[in-house]
Structure formats: C-alpha cells, structure tokens
Amino acid sequence: MWLFDCGEGTQHQFLRSDLRLSQLRRVFITHMHGDHVFGLPGLLASLGLAGSSAAGVDLYGPDPLESYLNGVLRTSSTRIGYPLAVHRVRDAAEQGTLLFEDDDFMVRCTPLTHRVPAYAYRIEQKPLAGRFDIEKARELNIPPGPVYAQLKRGETVTLEDGRSIDGTSLCGEERPGVSVVYCTDTVFCEAAIELARGADLLIHESTFAHGEAEMAFQKQHSTSTMAAQTAAEAGVGQLVLTHLSPRYVPGNPVTPQDLLDEAKAIFPNTLLAKDFLSIDVKPRCNSS
Template identity: 60%
Template sequence: MQITFLGTSSGVPTRSRNVSSLALRLPQRAEIWLFDCGEGTQHQFLRSDLKVSQISRIFITHLHGDHIFGLTGLLASCGLAGNAKRIDIYGPAGLSDYLQACVRYSQTHFSYPVKVHTIQPGMIFEDEEYQVVCGYLKHRVTAFGYRIIEKDKPGRFDVEKAKKLGIPPGPIYAQLKQGQTVTLADGRTIRGTELCGVPQIGRKFVYCTDTVFCEGAVELAQDADVLVHEATFSHQDAEMAFQRLHSTSTMAAQVALAAGAKQLMMTHFSPRYAPGNSIILDDLLTEARAIFPNTDMAYDFLTHEIPRRPL
C-alpha cells in the first residue's frame, strides 16, 4: 500500500499545491484507488509516476468543487485513452446527479462502465483482500471519511515440510495455507499454522477531509497505520476553523492521539500560510508535533509507503 498526494491545498490551487486528491496504489493488483478529484487531478497524474489506466475506484468525501471539479475530465480522459475497464465511484447523495449533468451538458460519453455508489456510514466495499468503511465527518455539507483495511494474510506455506509429512498435494494444501486444521485420510490431524510462517498483519489507512474535530474522525482513525487528516488552519486561527468547520493543525493531532494512530500526515492547507506571512506551514507542523510527535506535512507528489507493523 502506497499513497501519493496529488493535491494538498484547500479551496484553490497555488503554484506549488493543487487542490485535493490522493492516490492509494495497490501494486500487487496493479490498481489505484483515488480519494477526491479536484480540478487538475489528471494533470497531476501526468506529472507523477502513476497511471490513470490503473484507476479502478474513486472515493469522494463531499461535493465541494475543490474535491470534485476534476472528476468528469479525468473519467473522459480514461475513456479516450481506451484503457479503462470499469471504474466504481463512491460518494454522498447528489454525486450521481452531478456527474450525469456534467456528462449530459458536455456531450461526454464513456466507453467503459462507470458505476456510482451512493454511500451511508458502514462498510461500502469488501473483497478477499480489503474492506472499505466510511463514516460521517462534520463539515458544512454532508462529508465522509474513509477507512481502508487490509486483511491479515497467513505466512508463507512450507511445501517441503508438507511433503515430508506425507501430506498429499491438492485442496488440502489450500486449507492449510489458510491456517486451517485438517484431518488426513490416515486419521492424522494437521494444523496449518504449523506449516506457515509468520502471518502478515493487515494495514489500516484512513482519509479524513473536510471536517472540524469530531468523534466520527476519531472512530474511523482507530489504530490506523497512517491517518491523512486535513489541517486547513493554524491553531492561532481556531475561531475561523470553527466558523468554517475545518480543522486546525492541533485538531488533526488530537484526532490522531485520541485514535491511537501510528502516523499523522496533514494535508489541505490554506494558502494564507505562504512563505513570508506571519504564520507559515512550518508553524502548523510545530503545533501538531507538540501534541502528536509522529506528524508529517504532505506536499504535492509526496509518495509514502504504508509500513507493515510487527506482530
């Protein structure tokens, strides 16, 4: 699991930061899951090592323009390139209507299936490797955060040891690889855990923006390996943050601390903290680290490998 920040500004782009978008790359299945799609996201793909042809799922947090204005253009380009197979899009009520209106009035036609899923809090996707859960955040419009859970994997199966025990190849191997206990035809009971190496603990990635501090974000971020959380404002501008229902750097840190997250990566910064101003982004980082030391500040095209945790 690898994340790449494609846009880390709030509201409007700047010379160095585009508006919101983040790519979660799943190399083992050659897929990219995209979180938010602000204007210019497809241009950010062109400037990165990522391939739009690998996008299979898009998760939209809310319907503000800096999170969705790039969606139609990206989908259209995927179709023109002729390499998209199917894209599933998840988001709040109104997303389907928005996309249909864009397609209708721009005379855009997708050459591949696009499915929009209107979400509610809870599990919205699951397969043999991953679960995706969403929950409400607290913003001026309906907004969701997302929690991606990688399922635990059994350790490497020792085929040679199985052969020495006289276990016949076939369906039994598949059961043992999953750590199950099986009874052989000769009456012996074999525990799959004794033939497998150390299991791999699944990772947890959480994406929360836009929101003021709320218990919903804390719940989503429980025990996360990496929490990406908006930090639009400095702590010194907390009153403005409460008025606009955005987070300060300290609110993001408080969410990470309360949730027991392993790492916090802040994003969605107001352009007001540009170099030369009385408060700059380094000040936001200092504020957050005073509460949650393992905090980093995202920037466009930053790529981060989500580490596996030891047993």
C-alpha cells in the first residue's frame, strides 16, 4: 500500500477505514507544510509499536524530510524498529528521470510552483498481461495448478512431459495499465500540465474558488478553475478536486459544490474528493 502525504490525523482515518496500516510500504510527501507531514512521525511510530512493518517503509519527499523526521524521533526518544529509508526526490524531479520502478509500477515527479519546494507525482501502471485462455490450455493437456499462474504471467514453462510452453501464446494482447497524477500544492503551472499529460486520473488541489484568484496567486495555490484548466490542457480522463480551504464549508456563502460547479464548467468529468472516497480508475485508449 502507498500513501501520498500524511497530514495530522491520518492514522486515525486509517482506523476508521478498511485499510490495514501494516500493509504500508511507501509514503510520498509533496512538500513540508504541516498539513502534509504532521501526521507522519506518529504514523511511523505506531507502525513500530505494532511490530507489523518488518518489510520496512520507503519515504520519498523534499530534502528537509529526513532531518525533520530524525529531529522529531530523536527529541521524542521514539525508536523505529524496522527498516526506514528516505529518498530525496529533487534530482529525479529536476532531471526528469524515474523516481521509482518495480515490476508493476513507475513513478515520476516534477517541481511545482509553491512557496516552498513542492513536487507532483505521476504513478504509471505497467501494461498488464493479456487474458489467459484456459480452454486453449486444456486443449494442450496442460495440467491445472501453479503452472497456470506462471503461464498467465507470460513465462515459458517446461512441463513434466518435457514440452516447453510459452505463456504468451496462451494470453491475449497486453492490456494498458492506468496512470494517476497527484498534484498539490501549486498555483497553475506548465509543469503540472506536462506531468499530467494523458493521465487517466488527476488529483489536483483546489484551495480557492475562482473569485479568489488573486489570493491564489499570492499564496501560490490553485483555484477550482485552475485545476480544471490543467486537466483540460493535459487531456486527462478524470479530475478530482482536493485540498479545499475550510472557508468553503457548507453554510458559507461559497460552498464546495460551487467550486465543483466552477470546475465542471471547464472540465465536466470532475469529482469532489471526500473522506474514504474510492475510485475505480480505468485506462483510456489514448493514455500515455
């Protein structure tokens, strides 16, 4: 399980959800403002107390992340009893190189325009193996069992009777993976558009309503319409607005619904983030 940003109260939300904190393996931090990092030391400490993270956790973020964590953990005499690695993202962001890659995913990042160094992340799922043709496997008298899993992955398997079977011959065409971009905090900028180009889902901050554009530029945050414009110019599949200012709570003159309506006027396929929202991300034919 991966986590993007860790504001105060994150672990309490874990307890209210169906997610298991023990499954956490990677945390990506966008920037060092408190609403994005104040929950991290406590969450990491809780993992250690539970003794449920023997595999370790990898952290990715701005340069000060490591010293911040070390300072909090040291002064509070907190011991993390599992492997913890901190990776600085600045070089990968500035050079346009991969930040992370494994068998299933690739992660890229880019610098944003904010009052402190901030980074957006793009997660790309690698192409998925084509659907396994069980009937064809049966016709070839391939015995069911663990060998099917190997063939589904496209591996070449030698059977007990000496036959060598190429798994790709039993699978259909590769299916495209999905791509998700997480973009906060930033004012409207070209870098965000380029990182989000062709993504299936863009999660973008929307701190202010369109009428507060001047304040957004001053504080280097985005309005609802800036987020929508980024989505439109990047050609993404779906936009989710997040990071709304508390001034827009229901009952105030401007509400979250107003921000959603502003964004949808520019980019119709827009949702408003909420606690425990789950989205089934589907690949688009023109995703890159």
